[in-house]
Amino acid sequence: EIVLTQSPGTLSLSPGERATLSCRASQSVSSTYLAWYQQKPGQAPRLLIYGASNRATGIPDRFSGSGSGTDFTLTISGLEPEDFAVYYCQHYGSSPYTFGQGTKLEIK
Amino acid sequence: EVQLLESGGGLVQPGGSLRLSCAASGFTFSSYAMSWVRQVPGKGLEWVSAISGSGGSTDYADSVKGRFTISRDNSKNTLYLLMNTLRAEDTALYFCAKMECGRSSCQSPPKNWFDPWGQGTLVTVSS
Numbered sequence: 001e002i003v004l005t006q007s008p009g010t011l012s013l014s015p016g017e018r019a020t021l022s023c024r025a026s027q028s029v030s031s032t033y034l035a036w037y038q039q040k041p042g043q044a045p046r047l048l049i050y051g052a053s054n055r056a057t058g059i060p061d062r063f064s065g066s067g068s069g070t071d072f073t074l075t076i077s078g079l080e081p082e083d084f085a086v087y088y089c090q091h092y093g094s095s096p097y098t099f100g101q102g103t104k105l106e107i108k
Numbered sequence: 109e110v111q112l113l114e115s116g117g118g119l120v121q122p123g124g125s126l127r128l129s130c131a132a133s134g135f136t137f138s139s140y141a142m143s144w145v146r147q148v149p150g151k152g153l154e155w156v157s158a159i160s161g162s163g164g165s166t167d168y169a170d171s172v173k174g175r176f177t178i179s180r181d182n183s184k185n186t187l188y189l190l191m192n193t194l195r196a197e198d199t200a201l202y203f204c205a206k207m208e209c210g211r212s213s214c215q216s217p218p219k220n221w222f223d224p225w226g227q228g229t230l231v232t233v234s235s
Contacts (some may be wrong), residue, residue: 035221037153044203045153047223050210056223088153094218095167097143099153 002026002091006100012108019076021103023089028069033093036065036074039102040085048087049074081107110134110224112204117229124194124233130187130204130226138162138182141207141217144189145225146200154200157189158207161215172198194233201228 003026013019023034031052037045047056049065052072062077076083084107089100116128130142144156157178158167166178177190187204207220214220 033219037222044225044227045222046225047208047221050208050221050223090153090222092218092221095158096169097155097158097218097222099155101152 001096002029002094002098004089004091004098004100006087006089006103008103009101010104010106012106013079014108015079015081017079019074019079019083019105021074021076021087021105023067023072023074023100025070025072025091029072029091030093031068031072033091034065034067034072035090035092036063037088037090038083038085039088045088076105079105110206112206112224112226114202114204114226114229117202117231119232119234120194121235122195122233125190125192126194126231128189128191128202128204128229128231130189132185132187132204132206135206136213137180137185139213139215141214141220142180142187143205143207143217143222144178144187145203145205145222146198146231147203147228148200156202158217159187160217161213165216167217191231194231196233199231199233201230203228 007022034052036049039045053065113131143158159178175193179188205222205225208223209220
């Protein structure tokens, strides 16, 4: 089983700042099979990024994904008020399709 | 517009059973694999089970293997999760999700991301 570890657990930033969220895998993951999701309170997760760097339909270009091997990053440039939420990474290349424990992005 | 609507959650005693449903619309249901994912309130996401578009292939997390059964009725555009021998640790919000691959047909997991997700149905296992 691939274990995904996200850091930091909580990130406190102000609107307009740049957020950098990390996802580290316990073994090498094909970048083709790494996704990022956003979840707001009381809502279902929403796909942001698939294939490590491809934005999902309707996702603003301030969201970008990068990385390979065991280290992946979600960057949000110029935080908007609606971006404060919990973010999860996930690998989907093989079962079980594990998720990271999440990074909470909160308003400073 | 793709829509997924879960139902069937509720309060059940330990050792009991429950069947969840996920009604799908807005896409060719039989062309896509589907999954169930759960989330303990306030906690993270845990993949539970997946099924191929035809229903002929299924997969489970170790935590539910042998107790849960995923199935689908493509004539009714509906995904199911039959949960037996429920435990307190199964208490969670259960989401269904379409497994997407960027093509018009994504029949077989793995290698499919989850998009979109339904709003979830809450299962509480307690005496």
